[in-house]
Amino acid sequence: MITQGLTYEQHDVGARYETHGRTVGDADISSFVNLCGFTEPLFMDMEFVARESVFKGRPAPGAFTFCLSEGLIIQTGLIHGTGMSYLGSEVRIVAPVLAGDTIRVAVIITDKRETKKPDRGIVTYRHEVTNQRDELVLEATVRRMIRRARHPA
Secondary structure (H helix, E strand, O other), X not given: OOOOOOOHHHOOOOOEEEOOOEEOOHHHHHHHHHHHOOOOHHHHOHHHHHHHOOOOOOEOOHHHHHHHHHHHXXXXXXXXXXXXXXXXXXXXXXXXXXXXXXXXXXXXXEEEEEOOOOOEEEEEEEEEEEOOOOOEEEEEEEEEEEEOOOOOO
């Protein structure tokens, strides 16, 4: 775990970081579904899932998978104290995450650019979320504003 996040200057394009794994529990899915109002039978009614869906277990909403992946990245310390703002993302759900699956995230720095303000830069990351079988379940391109270590003259 990194105790101080990487500054803009320390973000090297092509660098890759890996998170720890996180097993998605049935209670985790229930909490997210109830907190966020995802009250679809697909996420709440296992009889419906068995009878009507293509899934072989209780699926987690794709939004929950993305949130978990962001949390795993935060836990690495990669942007601890240096992340200034989440600027947006493009997310693609590739495969379902079911209760009992374990996910982890590979973070690859794909681009960075300076801004008009000397205390920050914009970094673009690719997130590859995989399950315990190393199958890709979610991929995202994420942009963040990152603090600079020094102000250019």
